[in-house]
Amino acid sequence: MPLLLYNGQILPEEDLRLPLSNRAFQYNDGFFETLVLEKGMLRFWPEHRERMEEAGSVLRLELPPELLTDCFPQIVKELAEKNHCGSITRVKFKVWRAGEGLYTPQTNQTDWLVTVQSAQTPIEEPLHVGICQTVRTIPSVFSSFKGINSPVYVLASQEKTARGLDDLILLDPAGNLAELTYSNLFWVKDQSLFTPALETGCLHGVMRRKLLQWARQKNWQVQEGFFTRTDFTGASVVFAGNVTGLRMIETVEGERTGAQSSLLHQIWQELKI
Structure with missing residues (x-):
């Protein structure tokens, strides 16, 4: 059963429960980032973090502290290992505004989710x-x-x-x-x-x-x-x-x-x- 990381907690995929008031579902109030973990290393991690900080700034989101530390790649690596991913892993990181409300948010704090899955060697044909x-x-x-x-x-x-x-x-x-x-x-x-x-x-x-x-x-x-x-x-x-x-x-x-x-x-x- 696949494991994921939700707000810093590892749990089985089937245990993830999000309310209907979730702002990603209701208003697309967030962003996502796709990363590649290769041989235990997050490829181009500084550039990914830079872009996520830019997205957070535009959307006025308070990014989770875990994201802004150098420990995050290790957290992703451990999640991939727990899921028995291969040497190349596709990582998807989703961030959305927490709370409820209509168009006017209640908060700028965020919820976040990391999922991983084994990836194939990229196709090279033109x-x-x-x-x-x-x-x-x-x-x-x-x-x-x-x-x-x-x-x-x-x-x-x-x-x-x-x-x-x-x-x-x-x-x-x-x-x-x-x-x-x-x-x-x-x-x-x-x-x-x-x-x-x-x-x-x-x-x-x-x-x-x-x-x-x-x-x-x-x-x-x-x-x-x-x-x-x-x-x-x-x-x-x-x-x-x-x-x-x-x-x-x-x-x-x-x-x-x-x-x-x-x-x-x-x-x-x-x-x-």
Whole structure:
């Protein structure tokens, strides 16, 4: 029986009971974070903690003290061990405002939940993607972190399945490239790293943070901006990136893109150091 961590207490999954007044259920009043535990270490933990602090600040939530200490990765590791997870574990951390009330909260204190499950080695085959036609991103102060309310990604994922594609590129309201359904979007030209600006409504992903930091350390040019499909022209490689890794995009709407997989492999190996 799976075990989870709820407000610092380990309990069986079937024993978790949340009231109907739960604000995550009623108002999506919270956020979540997906992490990877690999060989007992939380991958990119400082960047995850930074993003969670940003989300807490925007939502005016008082984050649990356990989250802000260096002991949290060890707590997650012990939970994974109790669940007999393998060498790679998918960790989901959910935070929501405690208390009841209507739109006006009673408190800024939080309840929180950590779940773990064994994960597979990430797929490395190139992606074949399209441009999403049904929905667009919704740029706001909330779009940079993972909110509990995610209908844009749900509807885009349904379109992806219906079209038989690996993923879709979401556009912002003005028609600029924004992100994929579960990854940020990147491409490389002449030692310059390109990625859509946060103002497009894309997620301020952990991998995005790491890649921009890596590129600047390598003295590459970093271009965050408003782009269209034509900006892929001449790219050495176009790729998706999230905390699980990097994956090359081979075609967009059936048209081939730059495909230097060796460059992408090199970048990922350096990021993991």
